[in-house]
Amino acid sequence: MVTVRLKVNGVAHEGRCEPRKLLVDFIREDLGLTGTHVGCEHGICGACTIMFNGEAARSCIMLAVQADGAELGTVEGLMRDGKLHPLQEAFREHHGLQCGFCTPGMLITALDLLRTNPSPSDREIREGISAVLCRCTGYQGIVNAVRAAAPILASGR
Amino acid sequence: MSEARWIGKSVKRVEDARLLTGRGTYIDDHPPVANVCHAAIVRSPLPHAAIRGYDLSAALALEGVVGAITGADVARHTKPFSVGVTAPIHYYCAATDRVRFVGEPVAVVVAKNRYVAEDAADLVRVDYGPLPVVVDPERALDTTAPVLHEAVGSNLAGNRRLVYGEPDRAFREADVVLTERFSFPKYGSTPIETYGVIARWDPIDGVCTVWSNFMGPFIMHPLTARVLGLAENKLRFIVPTDIGGSFGIKSSIYPYIALIALAAMRLSVPVKWIEDRREHLLASSSGTDRVAYRELAARKDGTILGMRFKWLDNVGGYIRSPEPGCSFRPTGNFVGPYRFQHLEVDASVVMTNKSLTGPNRGYACGHLYFETEGMMDRLADRLGLDPAEVRRKNLVQPDQFPYRTPSGGLYDSGDYPAVLERALQLARYDELRREQAKARATGRYVGIGLALAVDPSVSNMGYVATALDPQFRAKPEYLPKSGAVDAATIKIDPLGRVIAILGTTPQGQGHQTVVSQIVADELGLAPQDVTVVDEMDTFTRVWSISSGTYSSRFGSVGTSAVALAARKLKAKLVEYGAHLMELPVASLEFRDGAVRPRSGKGPSYSIKDLAGRAHWNTESLPEGMEPALQATAVFGFTVAKAVDAQDRVNSSNTYGFIAEVMAVEVDPETAAIQILRYVTVHDAGTIINPMIAEGQIYGGALHGLGGALYEELAYDEHGQFLTGTFMDYLVPTASEAPQIDIAHIVSPSPLTPLGSKGLGESSSMTVPAVIANAVSDALAPLGIWINELPMTPSKLWTAMARACRSHAKSEGQR
Structure with a gap:
């Protein structure tokens, strides 16, 4: 067993786990943050995407020990002062989710896209979120939501 | 109101x-009981083999392992599931004496956590005696093919020949008879949340409680209770508020409910199993792959007189209920939106060494309309008519509702011509045709496809009995089925x-x-x-x-x-x-x-x-x-009645309508298909929430597109599974998703208090047809007709290269 110390959504955590434990399992089981989902465990579907030291990363193909000392962001940390984040608000407004299972990974991925490209074209949005598979929405609602959120986030910067 | x-x-x-x-409550999120142990399922690496024995010693010796069950426990303590046909097929929740597809469960190991359970699953030794393999449904019916179920004597799980009207006469009197062979791939809608089951056995109360992301139909509850030897009021199914997508696929989780419940009962601990993606692709559920032979009889003015369908539906190693719904779910709407009265359906349900099938979004209708709409375009081509014209000529008319189809469907309301015209108008169809002519003149492969579909909603449970012979259904001990x-x-x-x-x-x-x-x-x-x-x-x-x-x-x-x-x-x-x-x-x-x-x-x-x-x-x-x-x-619904002696059944209860137009361009160098325009018009009666309805259409369309272009659960000829990851099984991403123009026409249902009908499966059933027709039209200069999905670039490129070569050859001979 090894000790893992890390910050998630600004809060310090410490846990002990086997060296082989996946980061996503550590987040869900040891930290109790079940908003991050497991969809494929081989790094393709993107449901498990989190912020890892400020960049989007797949927590299903990382080990918890790799996150020792890291700062993580998960979907649970997006709300501010009891209000939905503008991107969450846009997803609700534009029907960017149905079953909601890919949504946490989709939100984090879209935030990462908007961080690096604050005013993406539709094509760039599609390419940016193509790292996450959604089987419900046909992606249109998600594209509309990201497009609508982009200027709001850009102006808040 | x-x-x-x-x-x-x-x-x-x-x-x-x-x-x-992140506050949803999916099955994997909140352990509903304390001290849950975790299961890993041992699965067959072979497509067909006798099981000669198990060695659990190394697995059970591993620290943290609670216990294991094998097919021997399954045989001893459970009954097989009832199946929808009369052939003696014994389908248990895990293999007992023989495995019949790669990935079939053979044992379950339970441990303190999933990591240890998987370690232990690797240590389970199963002694297999390999057997010959068959994966192709046509080959499976050869007398020389290896037989999966010896008690059945062949790989035919069931066959029904359904005759409505006088098809032979229709074909005798026809000016034009067309025939075609189609093949539809095995694909599944692969929800991003996989299957999950948590079972707890209370030996004092004798109650087994199962939490799972099962979606129904709840007919599977009494069937599972019977399998486990429990009274219905001693088996409790609980479904969490949130399910991470299903699209029909999670209706087939119930054998795993039985398997994990058995593990909990035998080992006296609560057991949790979350399927991983590899397991899901390998052995959850999918639609059937089908080989279809179609015949169409028409007058030279384009009026259809009758059709013949011959189907071979591949249900995999066993037949799992509600199969053979793959053949019979659309019984009432076999004729689609067309008026012809004479129809023969010869449906064979075939078992091969592939994984099992079940409902997948558009259940059986994607197959049906891919074939029918393909035939409509071939008829138009033969008669030199516009594809829209040949459809117009055959549509059920607005004054015919409620419309009784020859196979017993009762279409409750609609205005099919209005929906078609709206789609053509939205797509600017005439203009598209002119643009196409210009593009063709410059050597570009631009095509326009149409597809129409009657969109059935709310299955009448009674349709399942269409799989049984009328003589069987006429026996006094037979209990008719109906209802929704x-x-x-x-x-x-x-x-x-x-x-x-x-x-x-x-x-x-x-x-x-x-x-x-x-x-x-x-x-x-x-x-x-x-x-x-x-x-x-x-x-x-x-x-x-x-x-x-x-x-x-x-x-x-x-x-x-x-x-x-x-x-x-x-x-x-x-x-x-x-x-x-x-x-x-x-x-x-x-x-x-x-x-x-x-x-x-x-x-x-x-x-x-x-x-x-x-x-x-x-x-x-x-x-x-x-x-x-x-x-x-x-x-x-009072219109949900049991199938009659002439095999007529109102297989659904409300029937919407879809008309679609798609324009595509095929790249001559890469065979890549670009969607230029896609219009879909739906009539689902009263729309309660247009935003949600539209979301269903977008999602359904992309499922159809996945099956038409990318997705196939592929096997080699030895029965080995080739698409066990999302790197091999290609799901459309946002970059592949088309823009869609959606419109609605509203013909309220007279059967529901709000006038609403279903819409959830929507364009999943039309997109395979509309894009195949569009690509066929694009490649018409090369004489290529799409009769097989998915249209992968390699398949399409090969067909185009072959056509170009033979074209060049005939030019040379001239």
């Missing part, structure tokens, strides 16, 4: 806030707050939102004033055999139950108000959330007022009125 303030509005979803903030029901309860609490309770299992369709809209309209409230509880529990909810969320049923039958419950409750409030006001019931009405005199004069009683009095002072109730302000309604 008082007035429609909320129905028809794109009300934002109440589900979203929790799902957007849903239930809802609405209650008003002491301070006047309203809660609606459902027994549905939504997987992203937004039932809570839709129900809050309906109840708000019925009771004069705002949607946010209505709390909707949606967590199926077979011990507490009112449910029946057909309950569940599948076959596009909620928009039709579920919403009807909600509306009826609200109306029952409203009638009670009026009766109570009349008693308090000492006025006749007829002089009162329920309007804007209160019981009021119709005259508008005098006092009114609000819901809150009535609730307070009714709860706190039961003496105030009229004599004979049941206390408590609640109403439960069970809505059932």
